[in-house]
Amino acid sequence: MKCCCKSEYRGLIAIAIVAIIGISTGVQPVSSANILGVFLSSSPSHLIVHMSIMQTLAENGHNITVVSTLKPKINHPKIHNIVIEPTEARQKEMDEELSVLGVKKQNPLVMMMKFFRADNAMITLQLDAVKSEKFQSIYNNKYDLVIMGYFINNFQFIVPAKLKCPVIISWTGPPMEMINDFVGVPHEVSYVPSVFTPHINGEVMSFGLRLFNFVSNGLLRLATNIMDITFEGLYKELAADDPTLRTFSQMKQNVSLIFCNSHFSEGPIRPLVPNLVEIGGIQIKEKPTPLPKNIADFLNASKGNGAILFSLGSNMKSTSIQPKTVNIIYKVLSSLPQNVIWKWENLDNTPGNASNILYQKWLPQDDILAHPNLKLFITHAGKGGMVEATYHSVPMVAMPVFAEQPTNAAKIVSSGYGLQVDIINLKENEFRDAILEVLHNPVYRNNVRRFSELYRNRPMTARENVNFWVEYVLRHQGAAHMQSPLIHLNFVQSNSLDVILAILLILYLLWKLMKFTIKLLCKLIYLAIGTLKAKSLNKSKRE
Ligand SMILES: *[C@@H]1O[C@H](CO)[C@@H](O)[C@H](O)[C@H]1NC(C)=O
Ligand SMILES: *[C@@H]1O[C@H](CO)[C@@H](O)[C@H](O)[C@H]1NC(C)=O
Numbered sequence: 001m002k003c004c005c006k007s008e009y010r011g012l013i014a015i016a017i018v019a020i021i022g023i024s025t026g027v028q029p030v031s032s033a034n035i036l037g038v039f040l041s042s043s044p045s046h047l048i049v050h051m052s053i054m055q056t057l058a059e060n061g062h063n064i065t066v067v068s069t070l071k072p073k074i075n076h077p078k079i080h081n082i083v084i085e086p087t088e089a090r091q092k093e094m095d096e097e098l099s100v101l102g103v104k105k106q107n108p109l110v111m112m113m114k115f116f117r118a119d120n121a122m123i124t125l126q127l128d129a130v131k132s133e134k135f136q137s138i139y140n141n142k143y144d145l146v147i148m149g150y151f152i153n154n155f156q157f158i159v160p161a162k163l164k165c166p167v168i169i170s171w172t173g174p175p176m177e178m179i180n181d182f183v184g185v186p187h188e189v190s191y192v193p194s195v196f197t198p199h200i201n202g203e204v205m206s207f208g209l210r211l212f213n214f215v216s217n218g219l220l221r222l223a224t225n226i227m228d229i230t231f232e233g234l235y236k237e238l239a240a241d242d243p244t245l246r247t248f249s250q251m252k253q254n255v256s257l258i259f260c261n262s263h264f265s266e267g268p269i270r271p272l273v274p275n276l277v278e279i280g281g282i283q284i285k286e287k288p289t290p291l292p293k294n295i296a297d298f299l300n301a302s303k304g305n306g307a308i309l310f311s312l313g314s315n316m317k318s319t320s321i322q323p324k325t326v327n328i329i330y331k332v333l334s335s336l337p338q339n340v341i342w343k344w345e346n347l348d349n350t351p352g353n354a355s356n357i358l359y360q361k362w363l364p365q366d367d368i369l370a371h372p373n374l375k376l377f378i379t380h381a382g383k384g385g386m387v388e389a390t391y392h393s394v395p396m397v398a399m400p401v402f403a404e405q406p407t408n409a410a411k412i413v414s415s416g417y418g419l420q421v422d423i424i425n426l427k428e429n430e431f432r433d434a435i436l437e438v439l440h441n442p443v444y445r446n447n448v449r450r451f452s453e454l455y456r457n458r459p460m461t462a463r464e465n466v467n468f469w470v471e472y473v474l475r476h477q478g479a480a481h482m483q484s485p486l487i488h489l490n491f492v493q494s495n496s497l498d499v500i501l502a503i504l505l506i507l508y509l510l511w512k513l514m515k516f517t518i519k520l521l522c523k524l525i526y527l528a529i530g531t532l533k534a535k536s537l538n539k540s541k542r543e
Contacts, residue, residue: 031061033144038149039051039148040125041149048283049172049283050147053259053466065143067083067138068083069086069125069129086128126151142163149170152227154248155231160251162242166256169257173261174260174266177195177217183484185276189214194220196407235248253487256478257276283388286461288371303373307371308336308341308377308378309377310329311385327351328431330357369388375394378396378399381396382408386408386412397418397435399421416443416444417444
């Protein structure tokens with residue numbers, strides 16, 4: 001018995017040794033790498049997502065440098081920040097473009113055009129940063145990897161090209177038309193809705209919707225290709241005829257991996273490639289940070305009726321909402337028995353001083369949404385806030401303004417996480433009814449809670465995924481083996497148009513051949529019958 005135990009023991013040790021040798025030979029640990037983050041879009045909510053990735057990597061011991069056009073709110077003492085602020089004129093230009101959007105109702109096509117126009121200021125703002133003197137200092141260092149925030153800024157491929165290192169893209173939404181081609185995510189237009197297609201999760205698209213989807217996917221990809229002509233020009237300008245640099249089109253096929261801030265449980269279900277990794281919710285803290293004292297006290301005092309959070313996000317300044325609309329919002333919110341935290345920039349000039357409203361210039365949204373007394377989130381339906389609210393099981397009233405917000409709002413409604421109101425023609429009654437319905441009908445909170453459970457149930461947390469895949473790319477020198485062959489096929493090849501054409505041609509030739517053969521056969525038979533007849537005629541004549 002004793003002996004038997006011993007041998008078992010030895011066996012275990014042997015297994016352990018084999019395992020240790022296996023681990024140490026199979027997977028080399030990645031020691032501290034030099035990683036550069038380039039996050040130049042001027043959207044604070046995008047920066048929060050990108051910085052959450054960098055924070056994770058810094059915590060894991062990597063040497064992180066980040067270039068951004070805004071001062072990051074999420075940070076880490078070990079991250080080297082380089083902030084290149086936009087000129088005042090450029091910032092003003094962008095604020096103006098955004099404020100125009102909140103005032104008038106637009107049809108989807110005009111909105112699409114405006115979306116692209118609004119991005120013009122965003123593009124030039126990012127380009128300014130890449131061209132700035134401060135940015136050039138980056139090229140003096142050596143980096144093992146560049147992580148690039150995507151926001152219609154393909155000219156930025158110049159950075160990994162000049163640093164001659166692998167590149168990972170960070171995108172703040174689900175896979176979409178404008179990034180799919182970098183890693184070869186297939187465009188499945190018959191069942192994967194485009195950014196502009198209103199879609200109900202789990203429902204098969206009707207013919208009309210599929211038609212719309214086909215066209216909008218095509219237009220988006222066309223727009224991407226047209227914009228790439230501009231980007232290629234900018235890239236060439238930035239490359240300044242350096243023959244050692246990879247070209248723009250080579251760089252577009254050189255993306256090692258894309259991190260998308262999405263998760264399949266949000267739907268719609270779509271096919272992915274191995275180098276598109278979903279890290280949805282990376283910006284959500286696994287444990288909330290203690291709230292600032294005034295907010296904590298305010299929320300703790302809301303035990304009876306609960307509290308509401310009202311925020312139109314960071315892109316939209318409160319001053320860009322029409323005063324008439326602000327009045328309606330104030331009238332409704334101040335009449336509620338709930339306490340309300342209202343994100344408002346100008347604390348010297350608030351909409352009114354009702355005792356149940358706490359105005360905050362900036363707020364730790366995620367930590368507030370995690371508070372147990374929070375009962376409702378009134379939101380512009382930006383992706384970030386929506387994810388945080390669903391993660392913490394808070395139902396919503398959506399007031400979308402532009403870009404992907406109407407799609408998000410439609411999703412909130414169709415998933416039963418809340419209701420939607422029209423901010424441009426806001427009616428007092430509608431607004432109040434929506435709030436009361438979502439507050440008092442438990443169905444919304446139950447739906448969000450059910451989703452929250454699915455969203456959190458994963459084999460690896462978002463942070464673990466980031467650490468694993470970044471090190472994977474580093475360990476395998478860019479991990480080119482993960483690339484889908486699709487990125488090397490052109491439009492004709494990837495849609496098998498050449499193959500279909502060849503098959504049609506063969507069928508046509510076969511048909512022609514068949515026709516020819518049948519004709520020939522007919523002729524031969526005809527001839528044969530002719531000779532037979534002639535023979536029999538001769539025979540009868542002879543007789
Ligand atoms: C870490 O990054 C900084 C900034 O890019 C650089 O100056 C420094 O040399 C790096 N440290 C190491 C140990 O590589
Ligand atoms: C990027 O290009 C370099 C140089 O041509 C190559 O060695 C590397 O494997 C490429 N990486 C990917 C992911 O395609």
